[in-house]
Amino acid sequence: xxxxxxxxxxxxxxxxxxxxxxxxxxxxxxxxxxxxPSGSGKSTIIKMLLHEVTPNKGRIIVNGKDVTxxxxxxxxxxxxxxxxxxxxxxxxxxxxxxxxxxxxLEVIGKTKAVARRVVPExxxxxxxxxxxxxxxxxxxxxxxxxxAVARAFVNRPLILLADEPTGNLDPDTxxxxxxxxxxINRTGTTVVMVTHDSNIxxxxxxxxxxxxxxxxxxxxARGVYG
Amino acid sequence: MRMKYVLSEVxxxxxxxxxxxxxMIITMAVSLFxxxxxxxxxxxxxxxxxxxxxxxxxSIFLQTDVNEQQxxxxxxxxxxxxxxxxxxxxxxxxxxxxxxxxxxxxxxxVNAVKPDQLPESxxxxxxxxxxxxxxxxxxxxxxxxxxxxxxxxxLDKVFGVLTGIQNFALAIAIVMAIAALLLVANTIQVAxxxxxxxxxxxxxxGASNWFIQAPFVxxxxxxxxxxxxxxxxxxxxxxxxxxxxxxxxxxxLITPISWSEILLTFPLMAAVGGLVSAITAWVTLRFYLRV
Numbered sequence: 480x481x482x483x484x485x486x487x488x489x490x491x492x493x494x495x496x497x498x499x500x501x502x503x504x505x506x507x508x509x510x511x512x513x514x515x516p517s518g519s520g521k522s523t524i525i526k527m528l529l530h531e532v533t534p535n536k537g538r539i540i541v542n543g544k545d546v547t548x549x550x551x552x553x554x555x556x557x558x559x560x561x562x563x564x565x566x567x568x569x570x571x572x573x574x575x576x577x578x579x580x581x582x583x584l585e586v587i588g589k590t591k592a593v594a595r596r597v598v599p600e601x602x603x604x605x606x607x608x609x610x611x612x613x614x615x616x617x618x619x620x621x622x623x624x625x626x627a628v629a630r631a632f633v634n635r636p637l638i639l640l641a642d643e644p645t646g647n648l649d650p651d652t653x654x655x656x657x658x659x660x661x662x663i664n665r666t667g668t669t670v671v672m673v674t675h676d677s678n679i680x681x682x683x684x685x686x687x688x689x690x691x692x693x694x695x696x697x698x699x700a701r702g703v704y705g
Numbered sequence: 706m707r708m709k710y711v712l713s714e715v716x717x718x719x720x721x722x723x724x725x726x727x728x729m730i731i732t733m734a735v736s737l738f739x740x741x742x743x744x745x746x747x748x749x750x751x752x753x754x755x756x757x758x759x760x761x762x763x764s765i766f767l768q769t770d771v772n773e774q775q776x777x778x779x780x781x782x783x784x785x786x787x788x789x790x791x792x793x794x795x796x797x798x799x800x801x802x803x804x805x806x807x808x809x810x811x812x813x814x815v816n817a818v819k820p821d822q823l824p825e826s827x828x829x830x831x832x833x834x835x836x837x838x839x840x841x842x843x844x845x846x847x848x849x850x851x852x853x854x855x856x857x858x859x860l861d862k863v864f865g866v867l868t869g870i871q872n873f874a875l876a877i878a879i880v881m882a883i884a885a886l887l888l889v890a891n892t893i894q895v896a897x898x899x900x901x902x903x904x905x906x907x908x909x910x911g912a913s914n915w916f917i918q919a920p921f922v923x924x925x926x927x928x929x930x931x932x933x934x935x936x937x938x939x940x941x942x943x944x945x946x947x948x949x950x951x952x953x954x955x956x957x958l959i960t961p962i963s964w965s966e967i968l969l970t971f972p973l974m975a976a977v978g979g980l981v982s983a984i985t986a987w988v989t990l991r992f993y994l995r996v
Contacts, residue, residue, distance in 0.1 A: 529909075558911030569909070571902055582903075586912035588707060630910070 480638065480669045481505040481528065486537035488523055497523045498534070499693040505671065507637070510664045512680050513673045514704055515690035521673045524690075525642045528671065529563065530554050542637055559587055562631030562639040562668075566646035568623045570615045576602060576626045577611040583630045597633060605629045605659055621652035625659065632663055639663060641672040645679060653679055677704035707916065714920035715927060718896050725895065726928055729888045733932025736881030737978050738939040741970040743874035745940070745962055750867050754860075758834045761856045765844060766824040768851040775849030776825070782847075783827055788839060791830040797823055824851060882981065885932070889925050889985040896921055897993050904994060917994065922986045929982030933974040940967050 483503045489496040497520040505511050513521040526532040527539055530546050539546040542560055549557060570579050580601060581594040589597075602611055605625040615623050624644060631639055641660060645653035657679055664670045674680065680687060680703060687702030688695060697705065719726045765783075767776065783792045795803070801820035808814050831840065837855045844850055897904065907917050944967055 552914065555908075555911040555913045558909065561911075563909055569902070569906060571906060583906065583910040585707075585710065586907045586916060587910060588913075588916075630906075634910075 480507040480509070480542060481671065482538075482540040483524070483527075484538040484540070486527070486534045486539060488520075488527065488532065488534045496520075496535075496693050498690075500537070501690070501693070501695055502537075503688060503695065503698070505669060507669055508664070508667050510661070510670045510683070510685040511672070512683070512685060512687045512702075513671065513690060514675060514680060514687060516675065519690045520693040521690050522642055525563075525640050525671070525673055528638070528640055529561065530557060555587075559634060560637050562634065562636040564624070564627050564631050564639070564641045564644045566643040568615070568620075568627045568647075570623055570626055570630075572615050575612045575614055576607055576618065576622075576629075579615070579626055580630045580633050584633060587634075598629075601629045601633045602626075604632070604662075606655075619652070620648050621655055624648065624652075624656050628656070628659055628663070632668070635666075636668065638669045638671065641670065641674075643674055643676075644672065645674065645676050650678060654682070657683060680704040711916070711919050711923065715923045718900075718920060718924045719927060721899065722892060722895055725888070725892045729885065729892055729925075729928045730931045730935060732881055732885040732888055733929055733978055733982070734935035734939065736878050736885050737933045737936035737974040739874045739878035739881060740977060741936055741940050741967075741974045742943070743871050743878055744970055744973060745966060746867065746871040746874065748966065749962060750864060750871065753867075754864065757860050758857060761830075761834050761860060763829040763831060763837055763840055763856070764854045765827040765829065765850055766852045766854070767826060767849050769822075769824055771825065771849035775847075779827065779844075779847060779849060783829065783844075786840075786843075788831055788833070788836050789829050790832045793828040795826045795828055797821060797825055800824065800826065886981065886985050889928070889982050890989045892928075893921050893925060893986045893989045894993055896924060897990065918987065918990050921990055922983050925982035925986035926979045929978035929980075930975055933971065933978035936974050936978075937967070937971045940970065 481504070483501055486498055486501045487496050488498045499520075501520075501524075513524060515521050523532060527534060527546070528541055530549055530551075534547060537547070541557075544557065546557070571582065574582060577598055580598045581591075584594045584597065585591070599608075599611065602608060605628050607622060607625050607629065610618065610622065613622075615626070618626065624647075628644075639660070644660070645656055648656060653676060660670055660672065661683070684701045684703070686700050687697065687704070689697035689699075689702075689705060765779070767779075780792070780794065783789055797820050800823040801818075804818065804823060805815050829840065831837065834857050837857060841853050841855070845853055904917060944962060944964070
């Protein structure tokens, strides 16, 4: 599903590479944690998988497509097959939960009728049934992140990327979000999550890839936060 | 649905930043008005040149004591000259008739002049009025020739003034266009900033580039079109004022500008206004949104 082949990325003006000759292979339906200290390069991986950053060397293959050589005009279509969740939720403050999710559908050309059918369903799935018409500021942090997950998942993407999705949440709420991601993973969606929340990694017991100074130092099935 | 979304975004965008929108439209209007005016003037000057130069003559005045032989020689030479299209001989009687006509308002002057005092002349139409100099060099020393006068010299001065006005209008049009361009760029940046969250989400979920950019570009285009309409209104206003009086004197000199000519400049103004706005907006977005 996702292959990084000897990927090296050095940002301009940086003294050392963010990622140094990294190779990882992720199968369809896997749940993978990327862990490591701040600045270790784990967020760069997410950006590369989104085709936001291109590597200097190496190849990245996502869902059978070579992202490295992808033309930028193909990026929009490519992103429709990937859902993404961030630490800061990135919801539109002047739109309700329903509208936030519907917006993501409408801007890629889905009709309002499709939105009316699909959005309540996905909001129900993430546990926000009955809160469709709340605005983000009327929702708790955990609920806002659920809206973000709903928005990321509403297109039924093959891959869900999560960049520190629990970074702004308390431990209990974090666990709830993890249960949600786990449920999404069980539908067959590949989940790649960047985190440095050791509790979560230890509880989930999924594959752990640890990165330090741009290099993979550990790749362990059913791992723990070292 | 998507078209409706884009259009409503355009209107909301224009309204959200309404002072900027008005500034953009006004500068655009002044620029396009000047451009349209300069275009019309260019066209007029062309028309007038055709009209006046068609009738322009080079006059070769003969000395009063010219003899028959000299006159026939000159006549034959002129008729054989490849530069000359047409030669008319004006004798003393004909010259006097013309003189009487020209000064019909001043009978005293007419009475004071006898037909005998007026010089005979050859009136030449040249194949190309600009070759006056050759004719002048060739005939100025011929026997019996007193003076060679080229009417087009006078016209050149008039057209010099008109071309000056036209260039001035064009210069203002360009300066205002630069101002309009910067305003468009600024407006688009402000609009893109105020919608940065939406844009970020759209990029994230894979909205197509045209869909992200279209509302911004159309916003600029709509402002450009409004500007061109306002510019057209200004041109119509000038035509009305000119027809009404204060510029009527000028109308005698310049061939009148017809309504259809004014209306025909509109497509030019609209195209320039729309295209300049669209390209500016698009280029700004490429830098600003990096889509």
